[in-house]
Amino acid sequence: MTLESLLSQYHEWFESVGLFLATLVVVSLLGHLLVRPAVSRVVTARNPNNPTLVNALEQYTTVLFVVVAIPIATAAAGFGGLVAGSTVIVAAGTLAVGVAGQDVIGNLVSGLFLVADPDFNVGDYIEWNDESGTVERIDLRVTRVRTPADEVLTVPNTQLSTNAIRNPFSRGKYRLTERVLVGYDADLDTATDAILDAADEDDRLATDPEPTVHVTSLGGNAVELAARVWVDDPRSANVADVDSSFATRVKNRLQAADVPIAPASQQAVSGRLDVSMEGER
Known part of the structure; x- marks a missing residue:
């Protein structure tokens, strides 16, 4: 042919x-x-x-x-x-x-729900399960998230659409809570003023709402204070750096004001120890 x-x-x-x-x-x-x-x-x-x-x-x-x-x-x-x-x-x-292709189809449908959600956008910092990071891109099948360690996670869309997602920066401010332990002989008014002065030194912290200090518990050997401050622009600020700087200033301010910081908790150990010695045969 x-x-x-x-x-x-x-x-x-x-x-x-x-x-x-x-x-x-x-x-x-x-x-x-x-x-x-x-x-x-x-x-x-x-x-x-x-x-x-x-x-x-x-x-x-x-x-x-x-x-x-x-x-x-x-x-x-x-x-x-x-x-x-x-x-x-x-x-x-x-x-x-x-x-x-059921997994692929599920991810495609989940991607539609994610892009239609007004509270889920590229640039958002999100937390889910034990992971967290900034959304970089939402594709048809996966969402790419950059972690604080500068790693890129490729997350299936179904994982984000079926789990609770926390967006701590969604309202434009982010609250930091610093736990401070002072001795029982400390003047609480002086301690409060020192903590508030430490908050006033950082322009990255918001003035509205104002920083607050409250007594949260009376421990066995210390009074626990909770200092709450708000980061004014968490999307552009390094929240971890703001938190660390605030904690450092609080410590220095308390020491300068002669406010005794609670010592490490002491634990009493009780029990019985038997020692026996065998003589030479």
């Missing part, structure tokens, strides 16, 4: 395959080049401060048009009858793909 006769025999099939691929490419490009920019403009106009939502919807629009292009290309190429005549095969294939 010559090449010419072979091409003549499969000419119609080659035309159908070419039409399928051409339709698939055209519909996909139509969505990517025309619809995606339009969606981006509309969403950006309505949500100028939410780049997460804009980027995610752009990705979903592209994927949606690829998915929609497949049945359109199938119908245009005349493969509809072939597919309809293989219902059992198609059903089995659909089931297999569904079982194998």
